[in-house]
Amino acid sequence: MVDIKCENKTISDIIFQLRKEKNLTYANLEEFTGVSLPTIHKIESGVTKRPEFKTVKAIATAFPDFYKEIMECYITIENRIDTLYEVLQDVVSYEEHISLVPKVALRLLENPNCETEESLKRLYDFTERVDDPSLRLEIYKLIVRYSRQHGTTTFVAKGLLQKYLIERSDLKRLEQTFQSGLEIIHYTDFLSDEEKVTYFFRIGLHAHNTKKYRECIEFCGNGMVLEKNESELKARAHLSMINSYSALKNYDKVEELLDVFEKYEYDFVNEAAKHTRAITKARKGEYEIAVPLLEENLRMFSPQSRLYIVDELFEIYLKIDNLDACSKLLERENEIMNTYPDDPNVCRAKGKYYRHKGHYQLTIGVIDEGVKSYASSLQYLNKINAFEEKDACMREFFYCLTKNSIILNKELMDIIYIMAYNVND
Structure with a gap:
């Protein structure tokens, strides 16, 4: 196989070597790529030193084993911003070429035809439209590194936030991603109010999921101060604060916040509030009140809520040694356990x-x-x-x-x- 590396090579060198290796004529190459014979000849002979991207793409696509090398060579000679974004759009479409994404993105950031902050903004806006989370993550990491190197703090902040919002979904790394998310605290002054709200609520929910209840209350409280409008995220943050106070055994605060929480107009609110009131009674050892409430909730609530109710009832029944009631709960296992992602x-x-x-x-x-x-x-x-x-x-x-x-x-x-x-x- 021809050793194709872009160091000290041009696209004309690559085309020449590919043609010789595969014993292809110009006519053969025209047939394989759809690129006209004169165009291929001009590129190989060096007459055309910066071919159009559509031409390079056609050749690279015809020889997929060498797509990466051809594109690496091409981006070293191409300075047109819009063309480089065409290249970036193309490489993000192929999972096998993921390693090219940060290279093309860095070429865009280093392009002399654009100011640093303008380049960062355009790349950041582009990245928001990339579907694959792993690709978005790679570009956001690059944005953060480049912004640090060039003292563009606004995009350090924005990049860190977007990076965190992707990484926090990894269930196996909840603790690590929470710790990395804490770094954003030092950059909140460079975020918009909307971004601050998203950050405080999301890391507050994350804190609750890692049983950092005091941190949950603090972060969600910061978000509540900033968010003047109603939103489902705000309601869920409110509920996580309630659950955190419950875990800390501050039941008076739980009941105080429940009075406010019940005013949100989202589908999950009514059930969550009733369930939390029942749990609060159970936590206080008032089983004679808690058990009827929980049993009624189990009958009336949607399937999405029943697992949590069953957990509470199971715990109480075991404490009071009501094994018959435990047995009846187990009869509903298939109905309850198959509901939840x-x-x-x-x-x-x-x-x-x-x-x-x-x-x-x-x-x-x-x-x-x-x-x-x-x-x-x-x-x-x-x-x-x-x-x-x-x-x-x-x-x-x-x-x-x-x-x-x-x-x-x-x-x-x-x-x-x-x-x-x-x-x-």
Whole structure:
């Protein structure tokens, strides 16, 4: 194979070598590429030193093994901004050419025909329209690096925000992406009010999902001050503050915020408010009030809410040793568990459900199934690296074994070991 690298080579060199390697005439090349024979001859002979992009693309497409090398050579000789954006639009369309994306983007930023800030703005606007999140992420990383090097703080801030909004969706790296998101705090003065609101609410929700309840309250509170209009994101941030106060056992504040939360006019609000009021009663140990409320919610609420209600009821029934009620909850498992796509809250809720199920099964002597339920709990918690919940699950598992005088065989212990230590996903 011809060694094609763009160092010290031109597109004319590449065409010549490709033609010789594949034993092609100009006529053959015209047939393969759709580019006219005279045009090919002029490029190869060096008469045309900067061919049109449509011509280069046709040749590169005809020889896909050399697409990357041809484009790398082309962007070194092309200075027209609009043409370079054509190249960028083309390379983002091919997953196999992802490595070209930052190279073309950097060429655009370094182009002498455009001021730095103007170049950054145009590339930033272009990136917002790229469909593939991984490609957007690569370009935003480049924007941040280039902006730092050139002291353009506004686009450091904007790039960091967009980078964070993509990275935070990785369920396995919630803690790492939260920490990286904190850097944006130092750049909020360079964000628009709308961007600040998005940042504070999103990182507030992220804080809640990583059980940083005080940080959740602080960040969402900052967003509430800035956001004067109603939005679903604002309502969800409000709910995360309520849930954070509940986790911190500040139930008076929970009930105070619920009075405000109930005024939002979104579909999820009514159920969430009723559910939270019932949970608050349960957390205060007022089971005689909480259980009827939760049981009514289970009958009346949409399928999307039932998993969380079941988790609460399961926990109460186990505390008050109502095993018959636990059994009736399990009869609804298929109806409840098949409703939800996995996100951090759902993974945590499913982990809790299977932990309660395992507790019940070990208590009634269904050992094999109980172990498998605890393993399922650990599996869901592994998805979000919920180490604290995994520790609680293991402590409860061994407590149940001891309480019920259960000795497991090696096969069952191996199941738990594999899931507890994430040996095999």
